[in-house]
Amino acid sequence: MTIDVVSIFPEYLAGLQLSLIGKAVDRGQLALNVRDLRDFTFDRHNTVDDSPYGGGAGMVMKAEPWALALEEILASRPGDVQAAQPSGGAQPTDGAQLIAGAKPTGGAKPTLIVPSPAGEVFDQRIAEDLASRQHLVFACGRYEGIDQRVIDWAGEHFELRPMSIGDYVLNGGEVASMVMIEAISRLIPGVIGNPESLTEESHEDGLLEYPIYTKPASWRGRDVPEILLSGNHAAIARWRRDRRLERTAEVRPDLLARLSDLSRDDQAALE
Ligand code: ADE
Numbered sequence: 001m002t003i004d005v006v007s008i009f010p011e012y013l014a015g016l017q018l019s020l021i022g023k024a025v026d027r028g029q030l031a032l033n034v035r036d037l038r039d040f041t042f043d044r045h046n047t048v049d050d051s052p053y054g055g056g057a058g059m060v061m062k063a064e065p066w067a068l069a070l071e072e073i074l075a076s077r078p079g080d081v082q083a084a085q086p087s088g089g090a091q092p093t094d095g096a097q098l099i100a101g102a103k104p105t106g107g108a109k110p111t112l113i114v115p116s117p118a119g120e121v122f123d124q125r126i127a128e129d130l131a132s133r134q135h136l137v138f139a140c141g142r143y144e145g146i147d148q149r150v151i152d153w154a155g156e157h158f159e160l161r162p163m164s165i166g167d168y169v170l171n172g173g174e175v176a177s178m179v180m181i182e183a184i185s186r187l188i189p190g191v192i193g194n195p196e197s198l199t200e201e202s203h204e205d206g207l208l209e210y211p212i213y214t215k216p217a218s219w220r221g222r223d224v225p226e227i228l229l230s231g232n233h234a235a236i237a238r239w240r241r242d243r244r245l246e247r248t249a250e251v252r253p254d255l256l257a258r259l260s261d262l263s264r265d266d267q268a269a270l271e
Contacts, residue, residue, distance in 0.1 A: 001133065001188055002031040004110075005177060006069045007140035008048055010034045012174040016181060024191045032181075037061075040068035049143050059143040063150035066139065070112070070154055073137055077110070110135035112158035113180060114151060115173030119162035122180055124203035126163070130180075131187035138181065140173035200240075206259050208248045210240040242269040 005013055013034045017025065024030040038046040049059035111133050120126070130136060137158065139146065154160060165176045186192050202209045213224040227239045248256050249270055262270075 001029075001131075001185070002033070002135045003138070003181060003185070004073050004136070005032070005034045005138045005140065005181075006037050006066070006073075007034065007172075007174050007177075008037045008142055009140075009172070009174055010036045012140075013178065016178060020191060021182065021185050024185060024188065027190075029188060029190055030185055035069055035072070037065050037069055040065040040072070052144065057144070061141055061143060061146040063147040063153075066146055066150045067153060070137070070139070070150075070157070073110070074157055077135070108134065109157065109159050110137050112137045112139060112154050112160050113177070114139045114141065114146070114160070114162045115165070115170075115176035115180070116141065116145065116162050117164050117167070117169050119164040121167075122163050122165050122183070124183070127180070127183040128187055130161075130184045136181075136184070138173070138177040140177050142172040206248075206255055207244040208252060208255070210243040210247070238265065241266070245269045 007013065016022070016032060021030065021032070025032050037048055041047055047062070048065050049061050052058070052060045111130065113130075113136060115138065139154075151160070151162075163176075163180065165179050170176055187198070189195070192198060198204065200209065213228060217224045217229060225239070227235055230236070245256075245262075245266055246269065256270075
């Protein structure tokens with residue numbers, strides 16, 4: 001998979017080089033390119049924003065730098081839409097700050113994720129769906145957002161996905177993009193060493209995780225539940241499922257309401 005990110009704060013994304021995602025990049029399972037939007041401006045102040053038509057508070061990100069950045073990303077894909085030449089002035093050179101060499105992917109339209117509190121709410125199901133894509137592009141807006149015309153234009157060249165990470169407002173799309181990139185990239189086959197660790201996680205099957213314990217068996221007067229020391233795998237599996245059901249019913253009854261296939265044992269655990 002190739003992930004391109006465009007931001008006026010490319011340093012924000014440096015954290016992605018750490019840990020599992022950094023290793024996936026080193027192993028060539030993921031190509032991650034971060035571009036600075038200001039590299040696609042040609043005035044002395046590298047202006048990326050202006051006041052909103054119609055008035056109102058805050059600033060709006062200008063269309064042209066976004067179009068140039070996205071065209072450069074499209075042009076890096078052989079066999080895909082040929083990028084239009086920027087209208088007049090200097091041409092951007094290679095604005096990409098390469099964290100790892102991008103592998104051109106070609107084929108289907110790349111997916112453009114525009115983080116926004118007005119987007120569809122991102123969840124594990126969407127992460128799984130996006131993990132199957134060849135090429136994801138994250139457009140990190142700031143200020144009040146991006147001129148709608150470039151979003152509409154991008155919809156002709158990309159699979160457009162405005163995406164919110166929850167019902168609250170952040171200062172920009174960088175942190176939201178990092179959240180989504182982490183959730184998606186850990187689902188790429190081979191990125192997580194032990195794929196079994198993905199199967200019993202919260203949200204994987206609509207239930208929250210069971211509580212977990214490690215040594216010592218007794219800590220400050222609190223003991224690990226005895227059944228976990230029993231060696232009885234079937235009983236442990238049932239105990240864990242019961243705890244998942246209980247926890248979900250208590251903390252996220254909305255998730256439980258969506259489950260249709262609860263067994264009799266499951267229903268007993270909830271009584
Ligand atoms: N940008 C600002 N707030 C956001 C949110 N909740 N989700 C995604 N992007 C955002």
